[in-house]
Amino acid sequence: MKNAILIASLVILPVNTLLAASYTVDPGHTYVSFAINHLGFSTMRGKFDKQSGSLEYDHASKKASVTIEIDATSIDTGHDKRDQHLISPDFLNAVEHPTITFKSTAADWNGVNLVSVTGNLTILGVSKPVTLQVNSIKCGEHPFSKKQVCGFDATGSIKRNDFGVNYGLPAIGEVLDLQIELEASMN
Amino acid sequence: MEQLLDRPEFQSAVIPFFLAMLLYSGLKKITASAWIWALFAAFLVSASLINGFTVTPLTGTRKIILLVLASLILAGLAPYLIQQVKMQRAAAPILTLLALLWVFGKVVARMEITAIVLFLAGGVGLVLWLLWTFDRIAHDDSRFHGAGFSLLLGTGLSATAAASALLGQLALSLAAASGGVLLAWVLRGKATGPGRVSASIGTLPYVLSAALIGLAAVIFARLPWYALIPLAAIPLATSLVPVKSDARFFNALFNSLPGLIIALAVSVWVWQAESSNSSGY
Numbered sequence: 001m002k003n004a005i006l007i008a009s010l011v012i013l014p015v016n017t018l019l020a021a022s023y024t025v026d027p028g029h030t031y032v033s034f035a036i037n038h039l040g041f042s043t044m045r046g047k048f049d050k051q052s053g054s055l056e057y058d059h060a061s062k063k064a065s066v067t068i069e070i071d072a073t074s075i076d077t078g079h080d081k082r083d084q085h086l087i088s089p090d091f092l093n094a095v096e097h098p099t100i101t102f103k104s105t106a107a108d109w110n111g112v113n114l115v116s117v118t119g120n121l122t123i124l125g126v127s128k129p130v131t132l133q134v135n136s137i138k139c140g141e142h143p144f145s146k147k148q149v150c151g152f153d154a155t156g157s158i159k160r161n162d163f164g165v166n167y168g169l170p171a172i173g174e175v176l177d178l179q180i181e182l183e184a185s186m187n
Numbered sequence: 188m189e190q191l192l193d194r195p196e197f198q199s200a201v202i203p204f205f206l207a208m209l210l211y212s213g214l215k216k217i218t219a220s221a222w223i224w225a226l227f228a229a230f231l232v233s234a235s236l237i238n239g240f241t242v243t244p245l246t247g248t249r250k251i252i253l254l255v256l257a258s259l260i261l262a263g264l265a266p267y268l269i270q271q272v273k274m275q276r277a278a279a280p281i282l283t284l285l286a287l288l289w290v291f292g293k294v295v296a297r298m299e300i301t302a303i304v305l306f307l308a309g310g311v312g313l314v315l316w317l318l319w320t321f322d323r324i325a326h327d328d329s330r331f332h333g334a335g336f337s338l339l340l341g342t343g344l345s346a347t348a349a350a351s352a353l354l355g356q357l358a359l360s361l362a363a364a365s366g367g368v369l370l371a372w373v374l375r376g377k378a379t380g381p382g383r384v385s386a387s388i389g390t391l392p393y394v395l396s397a398a399l400i401g402l403a404a405v406i407f408a409r410l411p412w413y414a415l416i417p418l419a420a421i422p423l424a425t426s427l428v429p430v431k432s433d434a435r436f437f438n439a440l441f442n443s444l445p446g447l448i449i450a451l452a453v454s455v456w457v458w459q460a461e462s463s464n465s466s467g468y
Contacts (some may be wrong), residue, residue, distance in 0.1 A: 081350070081461070087246045088351040088408040095407045096247055096294055124244045164244045167353055171193065 001110040020058035023184035025068065025148055027052055031181045032070055037173030046077035046086075048100075055184050057061075057150055060138065064107040064114050066152075069098040069182070077103075090167040097124050105129070113137070117154065123163040132180065148186035155179050197355040199343075200363045203229035207268040208367035220263045222332070222368045224394060226361065227259040228271065233360035247407060248353055250290045251399045255361070258282075265388035275387040276322075281397055282422035283314045290399055294406060309412065313419055314398050320338070321390035325446040328372055329438040334425040335393035337446025338367040341418045342401045344454035348461050349410035351403075358400045365393075369443070373435045410457065417453050421446040 033047040050071035057064050072094040075086050087094035104119035114134050121130040132154040139150040156178045161169060191197050207229040214221035234252045242249050261268075262280075269275050287310050295306050324330040339362035347355030401418060404410035424445040430437065 078323040084409060085352070088353070089246060089403065090351055090353040093246050093248070093407065124246060126244045161239075164241070164246070166239045166241070169239075 020056040020063035020187045023055045025053035025181045029183035033179045035177045039171050048074045049076050050074035062109045066104045068102045070097055072100050081137050126163045150184050152182045199360040203233045203360040204363040204367040206373045207364035211368045211371045223259055223263040225368055227366045229364035237356045237460045247290050254286045261448045262389050262392050268293045279387040317394040324426045330425045332369040333363055333443030334422040334446050336362050337423045337450045338397045340451025341453050342397050345414050345457045346404035349404050349408045349459040351408035354400050354404050361396050373439045414453055414457050417449050421449050
């Protein structure tokens with residue numbers, strides 16, 4: 001019997017290490033924000049208030065993947081009229097394309113740590129590869145829920161006209177800086 | 188020069204106005220469809236400056252640009268392609284309804300059944316009404332272009348106030364082009380309206396552009412749907428003006444006046460309603 005358990009453990013152990021743990025994005029502690037140049041004078045910042053997603057992460061087996069879905073209508077720049085303009089056909093066209101998605105296709109490890117995630121960002125129905133630099137990761141047990149939780153901080157840049165968001169160019173900046181702060185709980 | 192081309196007032200007012208006026212003046216002796224080709228060139232240039240010369244991704248707005256250009260080509264070729272008035276009268280609403288489905292079908296399909304019924308009833312009603320009212324004035328240049336100019340001006344200003352400068356600029360560029368044609372006609376033109384033969388198809392550029400941009404501003408931005416009702420009354424109001432002067436200037440002025448008053452009143456109303464929703468932007 002002992003031998004059977006030992007053999008079973010030896011078989012299962014490597015399989016477990018190959019399977020990354022699944023996490024669900026905590027929308028209450030996830031912030032997708034952006035910054036863009038405004039007429040050359042200043043930087044306008046905003047965020048999205050509704051997002052969801054999932055990720056697979058396992059440090060030991062060096063596996064990581066992430067999917068994030070952002071509700072385009074939830075854009076918030078702290079100014080209602082500007083937000084209405086941003087979801088209009090001039091920019092995000094949120095009625096026709098209500099969801100912005102990022103689906104990772106590859107993860108880059110520097111031997112020890114995850115340094116970047118490359119994936120397809122879809123805006124206005126146009127998918128383009130984008131690389132997000134991972135600035136920090138922390139995984140551990142949540143002090144209150146006792147669940148396993150991971151937090152990521154990633155940044156990247158896109159050219160909005162690559163996605164067909166051309167309105168206001170070049171007066172309103174072409175390059176959009178993205179910052180994603182994400183917290184996810186293990187399923 | 189490049190900086191000027193980036194400015195909205197040049198993209199959707201100055202350039203289409205002067206381009207349409209010059210082209211109409213140059214083409215009017217060659218073809219009775221001079222106004223159509225003048226509008227086509229002006230809108231093509233304006234839309235390229237406003238939107239960039241691209242059709243991808245093929246959003247509703249870009250579909251509208253393509254459809255307006257297609258309607259102008261069709262209106263220009265209709266006298267040669269479809270010579271029977273009955274055929275034109277049947278083709279115009281069918282083509283317009285197909286255009287509505289192409290632009291809004293995907294979005295409307297996601298709506299609740301009540302919203303779908305309201306859209307179909309309202310959208311189809313608007314299109315048929317505009318076709319009928321424009322058809323009634325198609326033989327009269329000053330009324331026809333005066334109504335087209337006023338309707339697109341009102342649609343453009345209202346769409347801009349309702350948070351879509353892109354849709355607004357597209358309508359305003361057509362209004363400016365139409366204004367350029369009207370002014371050229373007043374100054375030294377000759378009768379060049381679409382005429383009886385091409386009446387139905389000839390009205391498509393104004394009907395299709397106003398209906399599509401107006402409905403897009405309601406569905407994709409936040410123009411109140413009831414703002415389209417007074418705007419839709421513009422061609423009818425233009426047809427009711429009793430003035431028929433020998434002087435083209437007075438004809439154009441008096442025939443455009445009711446439509447202009449309605450267009451500006453609706454625009455101011457939408458602007459004020461939007462301004463009261465939030466602080467300045």
